[in-house]
Amino acid sequence: MSIHATITQYARMLDNLDAWLQAGVAHAEAKKFDPDVLAQARLAPDQYALVQQVQSACDAAKYAAAYLSGQTAPSHPDTEKTVAELRARIAKARDYVAGFKEPDFAGGGERRVAPAWMQGKSVGGDAYLTRIATPNFYFHVTTAYAILRHNGVPLGKADFVGVKSWEEIGDW
Numbered sequence: 001m002s003i004h005a006t007i008t009q010y011a012r013m014l015d016n017l018d019a020w021l022q023a024g025v026a027h028a029e030a031k032k033f034d035p036d037v038l039a040q041a042r043l044a045p046d047q048y049a050l051v052q053q054v055q056s057a058c059d060a061a062k063y064a065a066a067y068l069s070g071q072t073a074p075s076h077p078d079t080e081k082t083v084a085e086l087r088a089r090i091a092k093a094r095d096y097v098a099g100f101k102e103p104d105f106a107g108g109g110e111r112r113v114a115p116a117w118m119q120g121k122s123v124g125g126d127a128y129l130t131r132i133a134t135p136n137f138y139f140h141v142t143t144a145y146a147i148l149r150h151n152g153v154p155l156g157k158a159d160f161v162g163v164k165s166w167e168e169i170g171d172w
Contacts, residue, residue: 003068003105003129007097010061013141014094016162017057020148020155021083021090027153036082041147048140050147052078054086057140058093063115064133065097068108068125 021038028035042049048056055078066073074096080086109129114122123132142160149155 002102003108003125004100004102006129006134007061007065007068007100007105010064010137011094011098012162013137014058014061014090014097016160017054017141017144018087018090018094019162020145020153020159021054021087023155023159024148024151024153025083027151031152038148038151038153039081039083039086041151043143043147043150047143050144051080051086053140053144053147055080055089057137057144058089060133060137060140061097062093064129064137065100067113067115067133068111068129069100069104070108070111071104 024038025035028038039051040049055076058076059073062073062076065071074092076089076092080089107125109124109126111125112122113125113128114120145155145160
């Protein structure tokens with residue numbers, strides 16, 4: 001799979017993440033509780049809350065796109081506290097990653113990627129995408145989904161994949 005195809009899939013999954021948060025709001029309203037309670041929900045005491053899972057998923061997507069295209073990612077301080085603020089963060093990240101075109105990633109597989117957390121070390125772009133960025137992105141997206149499901153939000157596999165029905169997919 002090309003870098004561009006992977007980044008495009010990140011944008012699609014960010015759309016799905018936004019839809020799950022919408023479903024969370026609808027669930028909270030139907031059950032008569034404040035939807036923003038979900039922002040602090042977590043699966044385990046030592047795991048990130050939903051707010052941090054969403055922030056991390058957005059960051060993973062935007063940094064992968066930026067690093068692999070040789071650009072600098074936009075800054076998005078982690079200030080969100082409400083579901084509405086999380087949805088706005090998702091929209092910013094999705095719009096950023098969706099703006100990339102195939103030529104933007106020319107040479108990206110060979111480009112050395114050196115995130116600050118690697119403390120001066122670097123990794124090749126292909127290894128970064130397949131061994132760091134993609135697993136990290138899906139870890140946070142999947143955990144956000146699991147937190148919402150754990151809190152009773154009625155989501156299923158089609159919601160995760162982002163289709164209304166399997167017939168919508170058509171011929172593969």
